Amino acid sequence: MNWIKDLTKKLKPKLENLFNKKSTLPDNLWTNCASCSNIIYREDIENNLYCCTNCQEPQQILPRKRFEILFDEGTYEELETPRLSSDPLNWSDISSYKDKVKKARKKFNQRHAALLAVGSINKMQAVVYCMNQKFLGGSVGIEEGEAFVFACKYAVEHNLPFIAFPQTGGQKMQHSAFALMQMPKSIIGLQMLEEKGLPAIIMATSPVAGGVTASWFYGPSVFVFAESENTKIMFAGPGVIKRTIGEDLPSGFQTAGYLLKKGFVDRIIHRKNHREELSNLLSILLNLEIKKAEDTTDAAEQNTVSPQQIISA
Amino acid sequence: MQYLDFEKELEQLDSNIENLKNPFENTGLSSLNNEEIQKAQSEIDKKTSEIYQSLDGWKKTKVARHSERPKSNFYIENIFEHFQPISGDRLFGEDEAIIAGFAKLESQSVLVLGQEKGRDTESRLKRNFGMMRPEGYRKCIRLMKLAEKFKIPVITFIDTPGAYPGKGAEERGQAEAIAKSIDCCLSVSQPIISVVIGEGGSGGAIALATSNKVLMLEHAIYSVISPEGCASILWKDASKSKEAAESMQITAQNLLGHQIIDEIIQEPLGGAHRNPKEAAIHIKQSLVENLKSFSGKSADEILKERKDKFLSIGTKLPEETNIFNHENAMYFSRKSFIKNKKAFIILGALILVGTIMWWLY
Numbered sequence: 001m002n003w004i005k006d007l008t009k010k011l012k013p014k015l016e017n018l019f020n021k022k023s024t025l026p027d028n029l030w031t032n033c034a035s036c037s038n039i040i041y042r043e044d045i046e047n048n049l050y051c052c053t054n055c056q057e058p059q060q061i062l063p064r065k066r067f068e069i070l071f072d073e074g075t076y077e078e079l080e081t082p083r084l085s086s087d088p089l090n091w092s093d094i095s096s097y098k099d100k101v102k103k104a105r106k107k108f109n110q111r112h113a114a115l116l117a118v119g120s121i122n123k124m125q126a127v128v129y130c131m132n133q134k135f136l137g138g139s140v141g142i143e144e145g146e147a148f149v150f151a152c153k154y155a156v157e158h159n160l161p162f163i164a165f166p167q168t169g170g171q172k173m174q175h176s177a178f179a180l181m182q183m184p185k186s187i188i189g190l191q192m193l194e195e196k197g198l199p200a201i202i203m204a205t206s207p208v209a210g211g212v213t214a215s216w217f218y219g220p221s222v223f224v225f226a227e228s229e230n231t232k233i234m235f236a237g238p239g240v241i242k243r244t245i246g247e248d249l250p251s252g253f254q255t256a257g258y259l260l261k262k263g264f265v266d267r268i269i270h271r272k273n274h275r276e277e278l279s280n281l282l283s284i285l286l287n288l289e290i291k292k293a294e295d296t297t298d299a300a301e302q303n304t305v306s307p308q309q310i311i312s313a
Numbered sequence: 314m315q316y317l318d319f320e321k322e323l324e325q326l327d328s329n330i331e332n333l334k335n336p337f338e339n340t341g342l343s344s345l346n347n348e349e350i351q352k353a354q355s356e357i358d359k360k361t362s363e364i365y366q367s368l369d370g371w372k373k374t375k376v377a378r379h380s381e382r383p384k385s386n387f388y389i390e391n392i393f394e395h396f397q398p399i400s401g402d403r404l405f406g407e408d409e410a411i412i413a414g415f416a417k418l419e420s421q422s423v424l425v426l427g428q429e430k431g432r433d434t435e436s437r438l439k440r441n442f443g444m445m446r447p448e449g450y451r452k453c454i455r456l457m458k459l460a461e462k463f464k465i466p467v468i469t470f471i472d473t474p475g476a477y478p479g480k481g482a483e484e485r486g487q488a489e490a491i492a493k494s495i496d497c498c499l500s501v502s503q504p505i506i507s508v509v510i511g512e513g514g515s516g517g518a519i520a521l522a523t524s525n526k527v528l529m530l531e532h533a534i535y536s537v538i539s540p541e542g543c544a545s546i547l548w549k550d551a552s553k554s555k556e557a558a559e560s561m562q563i564t565a566q567n568l569l570g571h572q573i574i575d576e577i578i579q580e581p582l583g584g585a586h587r588n589p590k591e592a593a594i595h596i597k598q599s600l601v602e603n604l605k606s607f608s609g610k611s612a613d614e615i616l617k618e619r620k621d622k623f624l625s626i627g628t629k630l631p632e633e634t635n636i637f638n639h640e641n642a643m644y645f646s647r648k649s650f651i652k653n654k655k656a657f658i659i660l661g662a663l664i665l666v667g668t669i670m671w672w673l674y
Contacts, residue, residue, distance in 0.1 A: 085630040088571075089562055093547045142627040149624065171515075171537050173547060176561040177573045180515065180537040181626045184495050184523040188620050191499065211537075214476075214516045218492035235488035235516070236478030240542075244478050254483065264486050 033057060034206075035230055049271050058227050058271040060206065062108065063115035063130035066165060070128065070274060076119030079127075079154065081147035086112065088142060091174040104135050112143040113168070116151050118160070122279035122291050127155040129164040133207070140212055141172035145182030148216065152189030156196045161282045163201045166217060170210020183215035190219035199285045201225065201278065203269070204256060207232035223281070224266050226256030231268075233259055314586075317375050319364065323583075326357045361583040368532065370558035370567075374540055376532040376584050377511045383589035385412055385427030385470040388510065391593035392600070393418055393425060401452060405485060408449030410441045410473070413456050415465065418597070421604060424460040426453050426521055427470035430511070443512075444477035447490035450520055454490075454497045457505075466604060467505040469521040474539060476517035491520040498523035499620065502612035506603050508578070508596060509533045509565075510585075525619045526603050527573070529565035530592070531580040535573075536563040573626055576603070 031042050035057035044053050049069050050061045068074040091097035105111060113135040117128050129151045131138045148164075155162040171179035193200050202217055204226040213235045218224065226233065234254040241247060252258050259265040269277045283290045316324040330353045333346060368376065376382070389396055393416035400407040412427045430443035460467050476487055498505055498521070505524035513522065513535030522535075529535060538546075540558035545551040568574045578599050585592035607615065 082628075083632055084628060085632055088627065088630050089560065091560060093556075093560065094549075142630070146628065173538055173543050173561070175627075176537050176563065177535060177568055177571065178627045180519050181573060181623060183516065183519050184499060184623045185626070187492065187495050187499060188624060191496070191620075211516055213488035214491035214520075215495060216492070218486075218489040220496045235476070235483060235491075240478045241480065241483070245480075247480055249480060253480070262484055262486075264489060 031059075034059060035228075051271055056270070056272075057230060058205070060133065060167070062134070063110070063117075063132050063165075066130050067115070067117045067119065067128065069271075070121060071117070071119035072121065072123065076117040076128075079116040079118060079151075081111070081114070081116055081143065081150050083111070084142050084146050086141070086143060088175060088178050097174050100136060108132060108135050110135065112141070112147065113138045114144045114147045116147055116154075118154075118158075121275050121282075124161070124279040124282050124288075124291070125158075126161045126163050126278075126282065127151050127158075129162070131165060131167040133167040133169070136172075138168035139170060139172035139174075139179070140168060140182050141175040141179050142182070144172075145179075145185050148182075148186045149189040152192050155198055156192050159196070159198070161199045161201070161286065162193055163203065163278065164216070165203050165205050166208045166212050167205045168208060168210070168212050170212055180211065183211050186216040187219050190216055190222060194221045199223070199282060201281070203227060203274070203278075204231050204233050204265070206230065207234070209234050209237055218264075224264070226260075226265050226268050227271055227274075229255060229257035229260075229268055231256040233265070315380055317372070317379065319372055319375075322360055323357065323364070326353065326360060329353060330357065358582060361587075365532070365583055368564075369555075370534070370561065370563050371540060371555040373532050373564050374512075374534050374554075374558050376586075377534045379584065379586050380432070381586040382511055383585055383592060384432055385429045385472055385510065386432075387589055388470060388508075388593055388596060389416070389425055389427055391590065392597045393423070396425070399456060402448045402455060404448070404451055406448045408441075408446050408452060409439055410443055410445045410477075411449040411453065413452060415460075418468070418604070419601060421601075422463075422465045423604075424456055424465050424467045425470070426456065426467065428473045428517075428521070430472055441477060443473040444475060445473065445517055445520075446477050446479075446482045447485045447487050450476075450490035450494040453521060454494055457497050457501050461501050461503055464503060466503045466607070467501065467524075468600060469505065469507045469524065471507055471509040471513045471518045471522050471535075472511035473514045473517045474512055475514035476520070491516050494520040495523045499623075500616070502616055504604065504607040504610075504615055505619070506600060508600070509535050509574070510596075514539065523619075523623065525607070525615060525622070526575045528576045528578055528596075528599055528603070529568065529574050530578050530585060530596075531565060532584050533565055534558075534563040535565070535568055536561050571627075572629075 029042050030039050031045060033040055033052035033054060036052060036055040038052065038054040040053050045051070045059065050059045050065065051057060052059065067076045086101050087097050110132065114129055114131050118125065119128070129148060152162060171182065173179070190200055200219070200222045202222050202224050204224070208217060213233060232254055233256055238249050238254070241249060256265050256268055260268060280290055330350060333350050333353060389412060396414050396416040398412065398414040410429060412429050414425055416423055416425050428443050428445065429440045431437035431440035457467055476491060506526045506528065507522040507524040509522065509527065509529040511533055513533065515537055518535065540554040540561065541551055543561060544553040544557040548557065565574065565577045569577055576599065578595050580595070581588035581591040
């Protein structure tokens, strides 16, 4: 009966695989810094607000993680954005675009590249629009554009300031002219805030490119900040410039540090100071009392938002 | 006349008719054979309309970029009277890729902003192939604010491959200039009418086409990226431009269907380059009619109409289009099998056990 034993031996792991869930151990305990390319222990980086422990360069993070570190006690309310068409032209190039959207939605548990949240930053309530470049390049299509306007409308209705964290490759080619039309649309959103006298802050996180840079990034009455000197901010990418004029770009071109010198970025605020500096600026603009950063410890007790509204992150 | 690659037959027919029209070519005949010429001409017309009625996105791209296609300069000369050109952004310099100035359209004063590609090598270099730099957009912003002050409507002609992607342009804030231009277009309380006369290229076009009415010539295109650019990024193969042009749905007819543009202006037979004067007349008629539709409207109404139009684009589409096409049906069946793998295996095992039991007893 040896052959039966052999067979069971062969089949057993396969059957186990089929019925058991995959191992939950993280497969990569180490990670590379995008800037200094040092190898860092993942846990260290997580305890350092996802900044490199060596050069302090902020690493790319997903929207929900950003919300966690931005809002008091890591609590916030995620807003559901209007559901619109994700593939208006029934796009298909090398593969079907619908499949790609489905996969990305499953992977990141978000409907499109942008997430919207309301919460308090040092007790300063704000609406935050945050993008995820890993979600199909973070490109802006119909839903992302609508979410932006929705966020602006929500801020106007609830009299709240607005903060956006762009992280994108630009407009979504798969939506063609529909994507192009999101440029004026998002500016209309910012105009609503402007009319109501509410501040809008754009905090660039690497990279920001294309139509987003040429629309709401430099929208009406916005503050343009960047997370790091190395944050990439551009309209045309280096590839396009090379192809069109055959010119190589100097190093450090199209970074926030460079644009700061050229007068196109207001200020660079490191991720570690986001909570304090953003809430201070908003308090000054709205003529409110500035709250000290230490107060955050008892923020939860004094929070007026009902517990049902807060989704623990 | 420069013939496009799909116009080979027309080229042949045209040269035939030239021969017929030349009395010295025909041996033994001193007078023209008028009947023959008429017949040939009607054949050409039939063929031209046949070809031009069935142009796809890529062929239209070629027509839109045709070197002899009339450009902004021509239309400004032939549509308006007493054109008063104005240059400079008062900040850095003058951008010759955009012709700007005040003029009369019949009896109505207007501000005209026209992206100009140039018609020969020299003028193309001067006009930077219609690719505007930040100065150009800032000049437009300056003039649109003036137009608002004098309560004069704005007319823009769109014909650009895109905003200029150079080092200097980036340094001087190309993105900022475009964003401010869109913002300005949205805040002018006078009607703005845009006509896409050739190529409406991405951000460079929308910066001046955020208007109350977007009109497009029959064979013009309007897209978020050039078909070549799209093909090289998404197909990773620049030779797939034809597929990209088709997929992006960049023609006037497609865009009218999607309610992204408001009207298509008919072109003369065989495209605007075959009869530029006629094309100018069509554009003029349409501009006059469209401007009339704004008479009696208040500033608030004009502003609101424009904003509402851009806010509603794309919001009325169904959430998922064509979800039950063949490809998706395959996808669903595959997916349901993977999901229910366990159930299928258990079912299979039960059937097997059942068969064995039945066979044994």
